[in-house]
Amino acid sequence: MSKTIKATADDIWKNKVEKINSELFTLTYGSVVAQLCRDFHNDYVQVNAQLERMGFNIGIRLIEDFLARTGLGRCQSFKETAEVVSKIGFKIFLNVVPLVTNWSGDGKQFSLVLEENPLAEFVELPQDDKASRALWYSNVLVGVLKGALQMVQLEVDVAFVKDVLRGDDATEIRLKLIKVLRDEVPAGED
Amino acid sequence: DPSVNELLFQNKDDLPGTVKILEDELIRSEDVHFRIESYGFSLGLRISELLLSQEQQTAHKLVELLDVMKFVCRDVWKNLYGKQMDNLRTNHRGTFVLVDNSLKLISRMSSSKGMTDTIGKAQPYLWFPCGIIKGILASLGIPASVTAEITQFPSVSFSIQTSIES
Numbered sequence: 001m002s003k004t005i006k007a008t009a010d011d012i013w014k015n016k017v018e019k020i021n022s023e024l025f026t027l028t029y030g031s032v033v034a035q036l037c038r039d040f041h042n043d044y045v046q047v048n049a050q051l052e053r054m055g056f057n058i059g060i061r062l063i064e065d066f067l068a069r070t071g072l073g074r075c076q077s078f079k080e081t082a083e084v085v086s087k088i089g090f091k092i093f094l095n096v097v098p099l100v101t102n103w104s105g106d107g108k109q110f111s112l113v114l115e116e117n118p119l120a121e122f123v124e125l126p127q128d129d130k131a132s133r134a135l136w137y138s139n140v141l142v143g144v145l146k147g148a149l150q151m152v153q154l155e156v157d158v159a160f161v162k163d164v165l166r167g168d169d170a171t172e173i174r175l176k177l178i179k180v181l182r183d184e185v186p187a188g189e190d
Numbered sequence: 191d192p193s194v195n196e197l198l199f200q201n202k203d204d205l206p207g208t209v210k211i212l213e214d215e216l217i218r219s220e221d222v223h224f225r226i227e228s229y230g231f232s233l234g235l236r237i238s239e240l241l242l243s244q245e246q247q248t249a250h251k252l253v254e255l256l257d258v259m260k261f262v263c264r265d266v267w268k269n270l271y272g273k274q275m276d277n278l279r280t281n282h283r284g285t286f287v288l289v290d291n292s293l294k295l296i297s298r299m300s301s302s303k304g305m306t307d308t309i310g311k312a313q314p315y316l317w318f319p320c321g322i323i324k325g326i327l328a329s330l331g332i333p334a335s336v337t338a339e340i341t342q343f344p345s346v347s348f349s350i351q352t353s354i355e356s
Contacts, residue, residue, distance in 0.1 A: 023237060023272045031232035035225065039195075053199070060206040118215065122236075 005083060008070070009091040011091075016069050017092050026121045033137060038163050044134035055143020062093070063148040074152070078177050081154065085145070085175075089132050098173075111161070114171040119129075123164050132167065136160040141173060151183040194221040212311045226314065227321035234325020240332075241265055256353055258330055259286050262323055270322070271295075284348040289341075294318065297344040309340045316346060323348060 011016045033051065040046040068070075075081040080175060082100045090112075091097050098112040119138045135141070142158045149156045157176040162168035192200075194216055203210035216222065242249040248265060252258050263275035268289070295315050295325035301307040316338035327334045327350070334352040341347050 021270055023240060024233070027233045027236050028229060030236070031229040032259060034232060039193075057204075082315070122240075160348060 005087045007087045009097075011094060012088070019070050022118060022121070026118060028121075029090070029140070030123060037135075044131060048134070048139045049137050051139035052143035052146070055140035055145075056147040057101055057143070057146040058140070059093050059147020059149075060151050061147075062144060063151040066092070066148065078107060078110075078132065080152075081149070082112075082175070086112055086151075089148070102174075108177040110175055112175065114165055114173070114175045115162075117171050119162075120171075123165060132165075133177065136163060137165050138171070145175065150181070153183060155179050155181055191314075194219055198222075209311075212283040212314075217314050220316065222289040223317050226317040227275060227324070230318040230321020230323075232321075233327070234322040234327075235329045236325075237266065238329040239271070241269060255284075255332065256280065257353065258327065259288065259350070260334065261273075263288055263327055264308070266326060284352045284354055286352075288341065288343065288348040288350065291345045293319070293344055293346040296340075296346070299344075309343055312340060312343070316340070319346075320348065323350065327352070 032054075033047070036047045036050050037044070040050070066089060069092060072088070074085055086098045095115060096116050098114045098117060099111055101113055102111040103109070117138060119141070123137060125135060125137065135147065139160060142160060145158045145182050146156060155178040157178055159174050160172070160176045162170050162172040164171050198204075198214060198216055198286060200209065201211055201214050202214075211217070242252075243264065248261060252261055259280070263278050267275050269275065271290075271294040273290075273294075275288045276291040277287075279287045279289075280283075293316075295318065296312040299308055299312050299315075301311055320336040322339050324334060324336045327336075332352055332354060334350050336348060336350050338346055338348045
């Protein structure tokens, strides 16, 4: 199973995804974060929230692109969702495959550990303690994950728990399944 | 007063799968223009440094203003958009026109309301590359104003006005 997932993802990455220059991508994201820090006068809590909001808006749209490229159907379990997010989602959009790990006993929580983070290339946080304690530089990913998963009826709590930019040993995003939303059919449609 | 940002977020028509947001007149506000241009500017400053450190030989050649423009047309554009600019013209008095016959940022846009609408909606996307060019020139000590115009979609002319005589 996992082998076919990998093969599918590699194929999509190679043949169906248009690439852009990674420096363009990284530096553009950096400009956005820097601008937000200025806008919010280095209130990093607000910057995090804004990045998440921007990501959410990306995520609710990106999922359509994801489904169109992959032609995948519904996942049977949250475990499968985790695999698909990591091995296909991250692979085809960012060309990295985060490690799925730290499952909770009830199977409703797991972590994505990013060995490489394309968003954070060339990045150093400001020397002030405040930034390294409060800013989650790559927080847009949190929003993207939330938005995309919500569009496939999964209400998920997502948050960064570690970031190498802050001096942690790894970059880790925690996902927690809150509930599976019911398909709601708009009134007047069968 | 809520910021333009805040107001744009409140747009009720901004639903997944739609591009309604591009019809919001706030998109064309000075605030948004300035912000998008600054994203590009900040990127230009950095990418210039990065490219010149990777290609030391090019760095030595940037003597004349024209060399700098060629650097933008060739190295920068190739690096960012996978192709060079298609045309470079100058009046030798500080004005340059750089033409990309198919700007990647907008080349695949298409409005259901026709070409005039497509061009109108693509316009805000051009503030970004204008900012990039401005940032690169600034990093090399050349203050300039840069504007872009869609001549024949998706062909874009960038007009660069510097105060330096060449």
